[in-house]
Amino acid sequence: MMLRRTVMSATSRLKEGKSLLTDTVTARNTTNGNTKAQIRTFQSKSSPIYKTQSETSLVSGFRNLGIREKPKQSTNHKPPTTRRGFCTGNSGRLNIRSLQDVANIFKQNQIENVVVVAGAGISTPSGIPDFRTPGTGLYDNLQQYQIPYPEAIFDIDYFHRNPKPFFTLAKELFPSLGNYRPNYIHYFVRVLYEKGLLLRMYTQNIDGLERLAGIPASKLVEAHGTFATATCTLCGYKCDGDDIKDRILNDNIPKCKKTSCSGMVKPDIVFFGEDLPRKFYYHLRDMLQADMVLVMGTSLEVQPFAGIIDSVRWQVPRILFNRDVVGPFRHHRRTKDVVADGDILQTMQKFATMIGWSDEMVEIITQSEGSYNVTPRRKM
Numbered sequence: 001m002m003l004r005r006t007v008m009s010a011t012s013r014l015k016e017g018k019s020l021l022t023d024t025v026t027a028r029n030t031t032n033g034n035t036k037a038q039i040r041t042f043q044s045k046s047s048p049i050y051k052t053q054s055e056t057s058l059v060s061g062f063r064n065l066g067i068r069e070k071p072k073q074s075t076n077h078k079p080p081t082t083r084r085g086f087c088t089g090n091s092g093r094l095n096i097r098s099l100q101d102v103a104n105i106f107k108q109n110q111i112e113n114v115v116v117v118a119g120a121g122i123s124t125p126s127g128i129p130d131f132r133t134p135g136t137g138l139y140d141n142l143q144q145y146q147i148p149y150p151e152a153i154f155d156i157d158y159f160h161r162n163p164k165p166f167f168t169l170a171k172e173l174f175p176s177l178g179n180y181r182p183n184y185i186h187y188f189v190r191v192l193y194e195k196g197l198l199l200r201m202y203t204q205n206i207d208g209l210e211r212l213a214g215i216p217a218s219k220l221v222e223a224h225g226t227f228a229t230a231t232c233t234l235c236g237y238k239c240d241g242d243d244i245k246d247r248i249l250n251d252n253i254p255k256c257k258k259t260s261c262s263g264m265v266k267p268d269i270v271f272f273g274e275d276l277p278r279k280f281y282y283h284l285r286d287m288l289q290a291d292m293v294l295v296m297g298t299s300l301e302v303q304p305f306a307g308i309i310d311s312v313r314w315q316v317p318r319i320l321f322n323r324d325v326v327g328p329f330r331h332h333r334r335t336k337d338v339v340a341d342g343d344i345l346q347t348m349q350k351f352a353t354m355i356g357w358s359d360e361m362v363e364i365i366t367q368s369e370g371s372y373n374v375t376p377r378r379k380m
Helices: 004-041 054-065 099-107 150-154 156-161 164-173 182-193 245-249 280-289 305-311 344-355 358-369
Strands: 114-118 196-202 220-222 225-232 238-240 266-267 292-296 318-322 339-341
Touching: 099 344, 114 182, 150 164, 156 318, 164 245, 182 196, 182 344, 182 358, 196 280, 196 318, 220 280, 225 358, 245 318, 280 305, 339 344, 344 358
Parallel strands: 114 196, 114 292, 196 220, 292 318, 318 339
Antiparallel strands: 225 238, 225 266
8 A cells, every 4th residue: 555655656746747847848948939039030131232241141041052061971981083183182282373373274174163253343444433442433422312321322221212313323334225345354254154164153243244245144143133134122023124224214213014013113233131132042052063263353341242252162272353452362361372463454364365265355355346345435
């Protein structure tokens, strides 16, 4: 009888403990759920154009790619053999110290997948100002638009209050108007594509000169958007950029074509407060396939765009063509990084000559532009 009471008492205490544990776990889960909800509310996935931001969007983008750490292989198995040796086993034996060394790699056909990362500096020879150069940059010359601060012209909240300044600027920059034409640098990337070497071109530019140079959209990641398409800010209706061109040229605000909607239609340019295009994160996997990265005309200050060059493998050569030494090339240079600073247009011409592509550059520019001009004349 005593034994029976002991067993029943122990069972009762066990049930009470289980109930208490269940309540505790439930309470914790509820608390964690509320906390996570608060965190989700607090954190923003906003990816503004031309503005430094946190790494949240970049980390989220990598997760969306489905990249997962592979399980460790048994030490009894031999490592898989690779088809190419340039950026694996043989890369350590290559002496990459100068631009001539890089040119020799091209001449010897030792690369297959080149990623180009470009900024506003590649378009300045075409007459388009960059954004930050003191005195000549776009942000220093926006007084005519009567905006409270320079970045407001690309601020989504300000756009909804006063869209006129942006559309006035868009009238100047609209690619299909022919005000600006591609230059030697754009056509160098076109030659990369024609030779089957261009894996992808990532560009911060919204001028559309890459497309005008003949680089197909499938090879482009226009990280800060494009004038090629447009979207209604109210209902999300999408249309071709040329569908709203006439209204912009006539100084009218484009309106949605849907009869049930009265929203404005905005070119798909990424503003402060908007997400980067999904394609930007999807193509970050390109960096894992690249065997060379050419960085052209960018300050490497705008995140998350600037950070993508750090996602390539350590042994992959990164070549900077830029007026100034910037970003990791200045402070955290890798062993196979090469810097070609100075006038970017002259440097690219010199590089094409080193590779032996001068004749091809003349031919492709002449075919596309009607005559050979390193810096195209602006249409007046």
